Amino acid sequence: MVETRFLINSIGPILMLLYAGYCWVHQGCFHKGKGWRTREESPKMFWFNIVLMILFSILAFLGNIFAKW
Numbered sequence: 001m002v003e004t005r006f007l008i009n010s011i012g013p014i015l016m017l018l019y020a021g022y023c024w025v026h027q028g029c030f031h032k033g034k035g036w037r038t039r040e041e042s043p044k045m046f047w048f049n050i051v052l053m054i055l056f057s058i059l060a061f062l063g064n065i066f067a068k069w
Contacts, residue, residue, distance in 0.1 A: 010064060013061050014057075016053045023046070
């Protein structure tokens with residue numbers, strides 16, 4: 001049986017992965033003060049956002065899994 005704590009702590013990483021997927025599908029991301037920018041308008045920020053969201057979500061999942069031990 002999955003613990004309640006594990007499920008609650010998994011909400012953040014799941015949301016980060018969903019946002020990274022949304023940005024990937026729509027080929028853009030939201031920039032503070034500038035609004036929605038497409039991949040062509042700001043490619044560095046797009047990749048920075050995608051990589052960070054995926055990296056943070058993976059690290060959060062691993063931290064959540066290893067916290068059980």
